[in-house]
Amino acid sequence: MRMRIGRQCTDAMLLCGMDAGQRFLCPGLGHASSVGDYMLERRRSVLVTGGAGFLGSHLCQKLLDQGNHVICADNFYTGTRDNLTSMMTNPRFEVLRHDVTFPLYVEVDEIYNLACPASPIHYQYDPVQTTKTSVHGAINMLGLAKRIRAKILQASTSEVYGDPDMHPQVEDYWGRVNPIGPRACYDEGKRCAETLFFDYRRQNGVSIKVARIFNTYGPRMAAYDGRVISNFIVQALTGQPITIYGDGLQTRSFCYVDDLIDGLIRLMETPDDVVGPINLGNPAEFTMLKLAEQVIELTGSRSEIRFMPLPTDDPRQRQPSITRARETLGWTPTMPLREGLLRTIAYFEDLVRNDIETRIAAE
Numbered sequence: 001m002r003m004r005i006g007r008q009c010t011d012a013m014l015l016c017g018m019d020a021g022q023r024f025l026c027p028g029l030g031h032a033s034s035v036g037d038y039m040l041e042r043r044r045s046v047l048v049t050g051g052a053g054f055l056g057s058h059l060c061q062k063l064l065d066q067g068n069h070v071i072c073a074d075n076f077y078t079g080t081r082d083n084l085t086s087m088m089t090n091p092r093f094e095v096l097r098h099d100v101t102f103p104l105y106v107e108v109d110e111i112y113n114l115a116c117p118a119s120p121i122h123y124q125y126d127p128v129q130t131t132k133t134s135v136h137g138a139i140n141m142l143g144l145a146k147r148i149r150a151k152i153l154q155a156s157t158s159e160v161y162g163d164p165d166m167h168p169q170v171e172d173y174w175g176r177v178n179p180i181g182p183r184a185c186y187d188e189g190k191r192c193a194e195t196l197f198f199d200y201r202r203q204n205g206v207s208i209k210v211a212r213i214f215n216t217y218g219p220r221m222a223a224y225d226g227r228v229i230s231n232f233i234v235q236a237l238t239g240q241p242i243t244i245y246g247d248g249l250q251t252r253s254f255c256y257v258d259d260l261i262d263g264l265i266r267l268m269e270t271p272d273d274v275v276g277p278i279n280l281g282n283p284a285e286f287t288m289l290k291l292a293e294q295v296i297e298l299t300g301s302r303s304e305i306r307f308m309p310l311p312t313d314d315p316r317q318r319q320p321s322i323t324r325a326r327e328t329l330g331w332t333p334t335m336p337l338r339e340g341l342l343r344t345i346a347y348f349e350d351l352v353r354n355d356i357e358t359r360i361a362a363e
């Protein structure tokens with residue numbers, strides 16, 4: 001631990017320099033302090049697995065903004081270097097190409113374990129690898145946390161509730177998951193990861209946190225990952241039909257990415273006895289029909305709605321109970337769907353425009 005603090009100081013000294021009174025002048029921290037004070041600063045060294053993905057890249061950015069050292073480990077299966085562009089020149093940021101199904105040796109204070117494809121078409125493309133990522137990934141990251149005595153947070157999911165017969169979903173509900181269906185590689189993989197987290201705590205005293213994340217959206221979602229918000233927005237912006245699966249009366253509750261990242265960091269900062277699982281999501285619940293109408297209105301699109309078959313085991317309804325998050329973390333999402341959609345639409349407008357310009361230039 002001492003060496004880590006020392007290393008941070010060395011890094012900082014390269015950047016900061018000393019004044020005549022032997023005080024740090026630190027641009028990153030925005031203040032001057034004595035060497036001793038600086039040594040005691042609570043700057044952490046943090047590993048984010050899946051850091052090049054949608055949520056991971058926002059988390060890395062927020063942790064850097066707070067002054068931490070961040071290591072992003074990612075195999076770039078669904079994540080991209082484009083998501084990391086704004087961080088690449090930051091001397092407190094490091095990227096490792098690494099697959100979490102293999103062991104990793106780094107020295108950090110905290111681990112956020114986000115590595116895992118999250119969209120159904122991505123996680124069903126190679127289901128065996130998806131299960132391995134959740135299960136072997138959890139074992140490897142928990143083993144690391146145990147060895148270096150780091151706190152570790154698992155990005156679990158509302159999918160552990162499956163197609164729920166309890167509504168809204170509270171954390172004590174054990175769920176209704178089909179263990180042999182096409183979604184099982186993700187759902188059961190995440191459930192097993194939760195089991196491992198709690199067993200490493202009971203057996204080895206590892207300091208764990210488990211967040212059950214509900215559908216989250218925002219800038220940096222991949223354009224063609226098949227998730228409903230990215231699909232609807234790209235379809236609306238490009239004049240393609242909006243594809244509604246089933247009758248469109250199934251529901252989801254959508255959380256804006258900034259709210260979610262705030263919740264994850266709050267959870268990591270709780271004392272050791274707060275372990276979760278804790279639902280993180282926005283309880284405002286919408287049918288997919290309502291969502292389609294809202295996207296069409298906000299984009300001013302003329303796209304028609306096209307009904308398509310409902311995928312197997314698609315949950316009928318989903319809404320988080322966030323009482324535990326409110327009481328334990330003082331956390332409530334603040335971004336209304338309309339405002340969040342407008343920001344996400346602006347992001348996809350840029351992507352679509354760049355895509356068209358690139359194609360024109362290539363012709």
Ligand code: NAD
Binds near residue numbers: 051077118156
């Ligand atoms: P994403 O697909 O954008 O990001 C996942 C990241 O993990 C990608 O960068 C990918 O390359 C990386 N990855 C995948 N397999 C890996 C492996 N074996 N080794 C190393 N890296 C690997 O998805 P996201 O939406 O950012 O989701 C991040 C995490 O949050 C996931 O664990 C997901 O299950 C969880 N989650 C997300 C949502 C959501 O709505 N976005 C909801 C519930 C849970």
Ligand code: UDP
Binds near residue numbers: 120228232245
């Ligand atoms: N969905 C849809 N049209 C699409 C993509 C998804 O109607 O083009 C539906 C999907 O069947 C599901 C909901 O939208 O009922 C949310 O799907 P998503 O893949 O975003 O998340 P998840 O099912 O994992 O919650």
